Amino acid sequence: MSDTDNYQLSNAETAVHPHAAEKQTLTDSPDLTAALQSHSSNLFTVYPPRTGLLRVGWYKRSSQWRPYPSSCSAGLALVSVTTFTLGLILCQAKSVTSPAILSGAFFFASGLVQIITGIWAIVDNNLFGSVLLLCLGAFFMSMGAIVSDVFGTSSAYTTADDLNNALGIYLSSWTVFAFFLWTATFKSTAPLFVLTLFNWIFMLLYTIATFGDHEGVKVASGVFCFLVSMCGFYATYDGLMAANNSYAPIPESKWLRMPGSWNAPEETNNVGYC
DSSP: OOHHHHOOOOHHHHHHOTTHHHHHHHHHOSOHHHHHHHHHHHHEEEEOOBTTTTBOSOEEEETTSOOOOOSHHHHHHHHHHHHHHHHHHHTTGGGOOOGGGGHHIIIIIIIIIHHHHHHHHHHTTOHHHHHHHHHHHHHHHHHHHHHHTTTSTGGGSSSHHHHHHHHHHHHHHHHHHHHHHHHTTTTSBHHHHHHHHHHHHHHHHHHHHHHHTOHHHHHHHHHHHHHHHHHHHHHHHHHHOOTTTOSSOOOOOGGGBOGGGSSOOSOGGGSEEO
16 A cells, blocks of 8 residues: 555645645656546545535535535524514514514524624535525625614615615615526526525515515515525425434435536536535
């Protein structure tokens, strides 16, 4: 057995330099071609897109990599809890129409903590997961500032129409973002595709309802907001449950993936590390 077979990267090296295993193999071996052929299968394993991990494409995990836990389940849980409650309020469940009860959740649960989970997704080299969690965390935190008027945002407008028009303009930008987020899931999994689609429709309807003060459209936006939470809870369950801790983990088969991700890419060089 050669020295490269015995070589193991430290936690610090794998955390900072994900390609260090390949570099070490290439440097130490006298025959680069033989080294690549003999060690490539041990460097990484390729995995398909996964809903609970917010993986929208095939990815490869190095066998030398430090096994960080994923933060996506926590972030998805916070998205689900907030959108579950907000959806019911927008649907005027039990005649409740004000989302003021969510002020704390907007700031802390779906704001601060969710942003932390998004930062941790960066450590796991998860681009889509970090963008979704960070941006939605920022959105909910900004909504908390508007709802609670802690920065005097709402009181700065003299009439309700002025406030609604300003809020509608603000929501329009998030509708555009939600659309682009949805288009990033065309080769991911069906649940992620549906989640981001419902999120875009919710943003679109909520923007329209805010501009025109249409109660019917606002209720419809609440329905899609609630559906987002259902997809989020599914994703949370998928990421949290595994064979070692659950009797009913979700086996995401080929048929739960979008057609563009049914088959693994032929060139693993185009697959991202994590």
